[in-house]
Amino acid sequence: MRKTKFLFSAMLAIALCGLTACSSDDAFETSHQSESNSSEEQTRSGAEAGTISVTYKDITYKDIPTTLDGKGNVKFLNENFSTWFAEMEATKPELCIYLVSDKEIILYDNVEQCLDEKHIIQCEEKGTRAFVDDETQHLGEVTLFDDTHYNDRHYTFYVIGASDTYYMNNLSDWEYTSFDDKSSSLEMTNKMNSAGTVTINNYTYNCSQITLVFIGYANIGYGGSTIVSTADASTVTSHFCLPRFNDKMSSFKLFFGLKTMYPPTI
Numbered sequence: 001m002r003k004t005k006f007l008f009s010a011m012l013a014i015a016l017c018g019l020t021a022c023s024s025d026d027a028f029e030t031s032h033q034s035e036s037n038s039s040e041e042q043t044r045s046g047a048e049a050g051t052i053s054v055t056y057k058d059i060t061y062k063d064i065p066t067t068l069d070g071k072g073n074v075k076f077l078n079e080n081f082s083t084w085f086a087e088m089e090a091t092k093p094e095l096c097i098y099l100v101s102d103k104e105i106i107l108y109d110n111v112e113q114c115l116d117e118k119h120i121i122q123c124e125e126k127g128t129r130a131f132v133d134d135e136t137q138h139l140g141e142v143t144l145f146d147d148t149h150y151n152d153r154h155y156t157f158y159v160i161g162a163s164d165t166y167y168m169n170n171l172s173d174w175e176y177t178s179f180d181d182k183s184s185s186l187e188m189t190n191k192m193n194s195a196g197t198v199t200i201n202n203y204t205y206n207c208s209q210i211t212l213v214f215i216g217y218a219n220i221g222y223g224g225s226t227i228v229s230t231a232d233a234s235t236v237t238s239h240f241c242l243p244r245f246n247d248k249m250s251s252f253k254l255f256f257g258l259k260t261m262y263p264p265t266i
Contacts, residue, residue: 052243054085056107066243072148072184074243089225089244099229099239111215111226120213120230120257123162123200140212140231142188142254148241150185159254162198162210166254170220180220183249186229187238188214194233205258207233213257216242216249224250230257 051063052074065077076082089095094110098118108114115121138158146152157166172180192198192207199205212231218224227245231237242249 051103053104054081054107055105056088068148068241072241072246074241074246085244092225094225096226096228097243097245099227099242102240105243111228114226114228115213115257118230119260120211121260122165122213123210123256123258139191140189140254140256141191142186142212142214142252144179144183144249144252145185145187146179146182148184148246150187150238150240153179153182155179157254159212159256162192162200162256164255167222168252169222171250171252172220180250181247183216184242184246185238185240186214186242187236188212188229188231188254189236190231190233192233194235196233200258209259211257211259213253213255215253216245217251217253218245218248220250222251222253 050066052066053060053062054064055061061081064081067075067077069075076085088107092109096108096111096114098106098108098114100106106114108117138160139162140159141156143150143154143156145154157168159166168174170180171182172178190210190212192210194208196207197204198207198210210233214229215222216227218226225245225248227242227249229237229239
């Protein structure tokens, strides 16, 4: 069995040799992403085409050609890479997709590993839960859209302060309407002043140390595979599509995280 897996891995590595691989850099910059892909080359079917770089375990495969099918799903046009990614999805039920930008994602075995390697600790105070509908006083928000490119039906969810959270356990059992397996794009805003400070559990931090974190789960009750996006202070982060996660989201968590040089203990 080991010999078979070794031969498969070797053949896959050779097949992917045309893709540029390089060491991953943990540093990244979140910013408002424009819909730059909309002007890129179109496929014969009229679906949007572009490229994306994918990193897993410090290896980055750059500029993988992709297209969006008629339902907004991302397809890899490199057959060998598509096979490899499909095997990852099949063998890693908690696979986490971290959205760096519309053109770059990082894969982790699970969301805990993602937060650990990004050195993000949730700021939630024990016992604090805020389900916020008031738009007037809040520090963070996320808007989920039914279609790609921020189109069609959409809903915005809010967190008031750094220690508050918005947890949606089941998008099919929401009081307003069912939004289960519907989300195809998102936009999140961190309204903290990047030059200001915030107090959490009687400790004062620079707002530049706080990032807004969104985790979408494939299953109700916060289970299954995940997709993660973050927004630093004074920043809007948007993703015109959710690569490999289109129409999959069934629950989510929205909260602020403290960025620290010391990874959290899991």
